[in-house]
Amino acid sequence: MAGRGGLLMLENFIGGKFLPCSSYLDSYDPSTGEVYCHVPDSGEEEVEAAVEAARAAFPGWSSRSPQERSQVLQRLADLLEQSLEELAQAESRDQGKTITLARTMDIPRAVQNFRFFASSTLHQTSECTQMDHLGCLHYTVRAPVGIAALISPWNLPLYLLTWKIAPAIAAGNTVIAKPSELTSVTAWMMCRLLEKAGVPPGVVNVVFGTGPRVGEALVSHPDVPLISFTGSQPTAERITQLSAPHCKKLSLELGGKNPAIVFEDANLDECIPTTVRSSFANQGEICLCTSRIFVQRSIYSEFLKRFLEATRKWKVGIPSDPSADMGALISKAHLEKVRSYIKKARLEGAQILCGEGVDKLNLPPRNQAGYFMLPTVITDVKDESCCMKEEIFGPVTCVVPFDSEEEVIQRANGVKYGLAATVWSGNVGRVHRVAKRLQSGLVWTNCWLIRELNLPFGGMKSSGVGREGARDSYEFFTEVKTITVKH
Numbered sequence: 038m039a040g041r042g043g044l045l046m047l048e049n050f051i052g053g054k055f056l057p058c059s060s061y062l063d064s065y066d067p068s069t070g071e072v073y074c075h076v077p078d079s080g081e082e083e084v085e086a087a088v089e090a091a092r093a094a095f096p097g098w099s100s101r102s103p104q105e106r107s108q109v110l111q112r113l114a115d116l117l118e119q120s121l122e123e124l125a126q127a128e129s130r131d132q133g134k135t136i137t138l139a140r141t142m143d144i145p146r147a148v149q150n151f152r153f154f155a156s157s158t159l160h161q162t163s164e165c166t167q168m169d170h171l172g173c174l175h176y177t178v179r180a181p182v183g184i185a186a187l188i189s190p191w192n193l194p195l196y197l198l199t200w201k202i203a204p205a206i207a208a209g210n211t212v213i214a215k216p217s218e219l220t221s222v223t224a225w226m227m228c229r230l231l232e233k234a235g236v237p238p239g240v241v242n243v244v245f246g247t248g249p250r251v252g253e254a255l256v257s258h259p260d261v262p263l264i265s266f267t268g269s270q271p272t273a274e275r276i277t278q279l280s281a282p283h284c285k286k287l288s289l290e291l292g293g294k295n296p297a298i299v300f301e302d303a304n305l306d307e308c309i310p311t312t313v314r315s316s317f318a319n320q321g322e323i324c325l326c327t328s329r330i331f332v333q334r335s336i337y338s339e340f341l342k343r344f345l346e347a348t349r350k351w352k353v354g355i356p357s358d359p360s361a362d363m364g365a366l367i368s369k370a371h372l373e374k375v376r377s378y379i380k381k382a383r384l385e386g387a388q389i390l391c392g393e394g395v396d397k398l399n400l401p402p403r404n405q406a407g408y409f410m411l412p413t414v415i416t417d418v419k420d421e422s423c424c425m426k427e428e429i430f431g432p433v434t435c436v437v438p439f440d441s442e443e444e445v446i447q448r449a450n451g452v453k454y455g456l457a458a459t460v461w462s463g464n465v466g467r468v469h470r471v472a473k474r475l476q477s478g479l480v481w482t483n484c485w486l487i488r489e490l491n492l493p494f495g496g497m498k499s500s501g502v503g504r505e506g507a508r509d510s511y512e513f514f515t516e517v518k519t520i521t522v523k524h
């Protein structure tokens with residue numbers, strides 16, 4: 038919808054209707070630094086209306102059969118797929134990611150999320166045990182919980198939001214989604230498809246705005262018993278505090294400081310291009326991205342030389358350029374934060390081998406104020422450095438040598454996060470041994486980001502609470518009851 042100054046103006050989606058808001062936020066095109074869209078700056082009033090709509094829709098939606106709900110999800114997947122190109126263009130512009138990534142990863146995965154949970158929800162079973170000596174049979178039943186708050190970040194906007202909406206509504210809940218205020222457009226576009234897909238009014242409500250205003254009103258609302266959140270650890274702490282008085286169910290998917298461990302028997306022809314991708318895909322703005330690369334000393338020099346060559350070929354370009362490997366970072370503030378880590382590394386005596394401050398970035402005049410930076414490789418950095426400890430969430434990776442298996446396991450585990458590790462080795466015994474000892478919710482060996490949606494996804498330590506996936510999401514979005522029958 039065109040609004041003030043011909044710019045796109047989004048509206049909240051509550052009870053099946055698009056509703057204007059009394060105030061709006063500016064949303065920037067990361068590739069130019071210009072305002073191109075206005076996003077509702079919602080607050081308590083909008084949350085109250087969304088809760089009312091979600092509450093009214095719950096009895097009807099939760100009493101439909103899984104098959105009926107599944108059909109609605111399948112129709113929504115089909116409609117999203119029919120709009121794939123339009124959604125990909127919008128996601129790329131709104132987030133700064135390349136059009137290629139939006140086309141081949143973000144939007145296809147959003148479609149797949151609905152298809153996957155439309156199917157998996159049909160195959161959930163409950164438990165039953167016998168106690169014949171007492172003449173008892175025990176079984177479990179599961180029921181949707183109620184109104185779910187779904188809060189998502191800006192890095193994979195529709196991908197991560199639909200990863201929450203799909204299982205929540207498949208299980209019979211009604212939802213209030215709050216996308217990141219920095220990337221709201223594709224969620225709003227999805228709302229335009231809900232009625233046609235057969236989603237009844239009030240089953241999916243979307244309120245736009247900032248975390249401190251609308252986010253906090255949502256998570257502290259007494260009639261919202263469960264919260265699924267993906268984002269940063271400080272925000273997760275705040276949400277935990279606000280929800281604690283109500284004992285809400287929480288699923289928290291947080292950040293990472295993910296190690297790649299490259300042993301001397303690794304296949305470098307596969308390892309190097311994959312590790313460039315795992316470090317810099319989506320501008321390094323994926324919680325699963327590699328940011329600490331431990332390389333066995335005997336191959337360290339060769340690895341570094343080849344890794345740098347490959348990184349220099351990783352093309353930074355405007356998001357609409359189909360040949361670009363990397364687009365713009367999400368915001369000016371985020372770009373400055375990422376750059377500040379390079380400055381700190383320099384002050385600590387680390388070497389910046391390529392990228393920020395070393396190589397020149399060529400951009401068209403229109404994009405000079407965009408939030409671009411080059412993929413950056415740091416070496417000679419200590420494990421205690423903030424670049425090796427903190428989540429940078431940008432196109433920055435550190436490469437350091439190691440000597441033994443035991444040493445590298447200790448060092449890889451020596452951070453507060455525990456989300457995703459990669460292990461590169463041709464020795465199958467070592468791969469299993471190391472994977473087992475890493476403190477990490479996910480370990481990819483000789484590959485990265487191959488997702489099996491059935492299996493648990495999530496992190497340990499400060500990387501999160503709970504898991505998502507076919508069974509895990511179903512369990513989170515339902516309440517279980519154990520029934521004992523004496524016969």
Ligand SMILES: NC(=O)C1=CN([C@@H]2O[C@H](COP(=O)(O)OP(=O)(O)OC[C@H]3O[C@@H](n4cnc5c(N)ncnc54)[C@H](O)[C@@H]3O)[C@@H](O)[C@H]2O)C=CC1
Nearest residue numbers: 189190216217247248249252253268269272291292324430
């Ligand atoms: N999945 C991940 O691991 C992600 C990690 N991050 C990390 O977080 C850093 C900051 O990025 P942000 O966008 O500020 O992440 P954030 O955690 O503040 O934002 C994520 C979502 O939470 C909402 N939110 C923020 N404060 C809230 C509050 N008090 N109550 C309820 N909802 C709230 C935001 O509006 C957004 O929808 C990044 O630099 C990166 O390090 C960011 C995005 C995703």
Ligand SMILES: N/C(=C\C=C\C(=O)O)C(=O)O
Nearest residue numbers: 192267290323324325488
């Ligand atoms: N949660 C994030 C990525 C998830 C990817 C997936 O489910 O495949 C993130 O980057 O925040």
